[in-house]
Amino acid sequence: MQEITGLELSPKKVEYLKFLFKKGGLVRTTDISSQLQVDPSTSTKTIADLAGTGLVEHIPYRGVRLTEKGQLYAEFLVNRHNILSLMLSHYGLSSEEACAETARFESFVSKAAVDKICSSMGHPQTGVCGKIRHISCGIP
Amino acid sequence: MQEITGLELSPKKVEYLKFLFKKGGLVRTTDISSQLQVDPSTSTKTIADLAGTGLVEHIPYRGVRLTEKGQLYAEFLVNRHNILSLMLSHYGLSSEEACAETARFESFVSKAAVDKICSSMGHPQTGVCGKIRHISCGIP
């Protein structure tokens, strides 16, 4: 039984979660808005949306942090990115190209597909965009 | 110099163009709406949008057809689909899975990336979703 489809979040929300994961801990609205290049008011609103999903906890005027559920989900998101970009890098795309390309379409690739790709590649430990952990495949 | 980025059309519009390409000739609004499972009024409006791009010609109450430009573009779209789904099929996805998966993200994959993947695979002639032609790579 699969509880995560990988298609739960919109592209921008995926960016938010990946950033929160990489940053870690309590992250300020301004950090997010400058990183994602949007107005602070935009990030505030998106954060409110995300808080509604239970993936993040928002402490007004203080910051946002991933919940436990969000932590797990974000780990999947980062893994998906790393696996897909590693795959593309096997087809003549440079690391930078693979990373940028993946960023555009990753949010539309299912966990089921990513799991198969990951298995097929032999659960690699390192991608072109960062380390790959395989908790969601049951590999620590 | 590359005139097509592959990112010009929204996902739904890509579906329209691929369908028009596969159907060929003058296609009725009803054909489209039943194929894409949308209300006829929705397809009428999307067709109007597409007509604005010069990719299709709309003859009111008669049907829609690809322009010459649209024909070339749609051929790229179908090729992109076939190349990406073929790629996925190399990672343990069945033809059906690869096809369905690709359908979700293909509109966010650039022509530049597709060209590299295509070259890297040796310009295959057959995919899991259909024949692949390589006119846009300069291979007839």
Place this chain on the structure above:
DNA sequence: CATTAATTTTGGCCATATACCAATTTTATG
């Protein structure tokens, strides 16, 4: 050929996702 049926289009309206600006509120700082 005239009426009816089917198809298509229009107009109105709605939802989601993103985004900005201006104004306000809260927190931080000197």
Place this chain on the structure above:
DNA sequence: CATAAAATTGGTATATGGCCAAAATTAATG
């Protein structure tokens, strides 16, 4: 505590995609 900085709220905007009801057009049938 006064002011600056950060964050939020409220308003508004665009793009995409969608539906329904009504009107227009074309097709079909007696």
